C-alpha cells in the first residue's frame with residue numbers, strides 16, 4: 001500500500017482555511033455592496049417588523065372584503081385557464097424541438113446548436129420584458145399575456161425535455177435501434193413512453209409556476225388576476241388587494257397539492 | 268457464419284481502440300470476449316451491428332458486408348442481430364409483452380411500428396418466447412416491476428423474436444446476483460444450441476467464460492491476443508491478458 005501524501009489532519013486544516021477565506025470574501029463583498037448602495041444593515045433590519053406590521057394591518061382582508069370574492073374568483077379562474085393553455089401549447093411545441101435538438105435523438109449537430117440557441121433565447125428574456133415587447137403588437141389583451149407566458153414556457157420546457165430525453169431515453173433507444181427499428185419507430189416506441197412521467201411532472205410544475213407569473217403579467221397587460229390586484233391597489237382598497245393575494249396563494253397551494261397527487265399516481 | 272477481418276477503430280487520432288481484429292464464428296457457437304476494462308470489447312460488439320462506425324475492415328454475416336450497407340440494408344441486417352445489454356435497456360414503463368414485441372419493429376412498416384400494431388402471430392410468438400424464458404405469467408406487467416434477472420430474460424426474448432442469426436451480449440450478467448447470472452448464462456448457452464445461432468458475450472468473469480463458452484477471444488489494448496477453444500485458455504494466457512497478479516488471484 002502506498003501512503004497517501006496528504007494526512008487527514010492537514011487535509012482538514014486546509015479545508016477549514018479555504019472555508020474561512022470564502023466566508024471572509026462573502027462578508028467583504030456584502031460590506032462593499034452596502035457601502036455603494038448606501039444600505040444601512042441595522043436600520044434596514046429594524047424596519048422589517050414595522051413593515052410587516054403595516055402590511056398585516058392594511059392588507060388583512062376584513063368581513064367586507066368578502067364581497068370582492070366573486071370578482072376575484074372569476075379572474076383567478078381565467079388566469080388558471082390561461083396558464084394551463086400556455087403550458088399545454090408550449091409542451092407540444094417543446095417536445096417537437098427537444099427531439100430535434102437533444103444529443104441522443106437530434107438529427108444533426110447544426111440542429112442541436114440551433115435548438116439550444118432558441119431555447120436559451122426564449123428562456124433568458126425575462127417574462128416582464130416579453131410582456132412589454134408583446135404589448136406593442138398585441139395591445140392590452142389576454143392574448144398578450146398568453147403569448148408572453150407561452151414563449152417563456154417554451155424556452156424552459158425545450159431545455160428540460162432535452163435533458164430528460166438525454167438522461168432517460170438513451171439506453172432504450174439504443175436497444176430499439178439495434179433491432180433494426182426506424183427513427184420514428186424508436187421515437188414513438190422507446191423515447192416517448194420512457195419519458196412521459198418526467199414530462200408530465202414538468203408540465204404540472206410549469207402550470208403552478210405560470211399561475212404565479214400570470215399575476216405579474218396581468219398587471220402589465222391589464223388582464224386576469226394581476227389586473228384587479230393592480231386596480232384594488234391603486235385605489236387604496238388594500239384589504240381587497242390582500243384578499244386577492246390570499247386567493248392566489250390558496251389556489252397555487254391547491255394546484256401544488258393536486259399535482260403532487262397526480263405525480264404519485266403516474267410515477 | 269460471422270467473419271470479421273482486420274477490424275480497426277480509433278475514437279481519437281493516434282489512440283487506437285481496436286487494431287486488426289480478425290475472427291470467424293460458426294453457428295451454434297457461444298463465444299466469450301474477455302479482457303480488462305477499456306480493452307475494446309464494447310467497441311467490437313457495437314461495430315458488429317454498426318451502432319459504432321468503425322474505421323476499417325470487413326464484417327461479413329453469411330457473406331453480406333454490414334459495413335457497406337446503406338440505411339435500408341442496415342435495418343435489414345440489424346434485425347438479424349439481436350443485442351442484450353448490461354442495463355437491459357428496456358422501455359421500463361411498457362409491459363413485458365410490448366418490450367418483447369419491439370424485437371419485431373425491424374420487420375414492420377414505419378407506421379405500423381409507430382402505433383405499435385402487431386399481428387396475432389407475432390403476439391403468439393412473443394408469448395411462446397416468454398414461456399421459454401420462464402416469464403409467461405409476467406406478460407402484462409410493467410418491466411419496471413421486474414427483478415434484474417427477469418429484465419434480462421425479457422431482453423433475451425426481445426432478441427429471439429427478431430429470428431436472429433447472431434446475438435450480441437455486452438456484459439449481460441454484470442448487474443446480476445450470482446444465481447441469476449448463472450441462470451442467464453445457462454439460458455443463453457441453451458438457446459444458442461437450440462436455435463443454432465451465434466452468441467457473442469463480453470464477460471468480466473473468466474470462470475464463467477470458461478464454464479459456458481465454446482470459444483474465447485481475449486482482447487488487450489485493442490488487440491486480439493487469444494482466440495481458441497475455452498479449454499486452451501491457460502494460466503499463462505490469462506496472465507498475458509490481465510497481468511500476472513490478476514492471474515494469480517483468479518487461479
Ligand SMILES: Nc1ncnc2c1ncn2[C@@H]1O[C@H](COP(=O)(O)OP(=O)(O)O)[C@@H](O)[C@H]1O
Pocket residue numbers: 278279284302303304305306307308309310311
Ligand atoms: N465514445 C468514446 N469516445 C472516446 N473514447 C472511447 C469511446 N468509447 C470508448 N472509448 C475508449 O476506447 C477504448 C475501448 O473502450 P471499450 O470498447 O468500451 O472497452 P471495454 O468494453 O473493453 O471496457 C477505451 O480506452 C475507451 O476509453
Ligand SMILES: [Mg+2]
Pocket residue numbers: 308309310469
Ligand atoms: Mg464495455
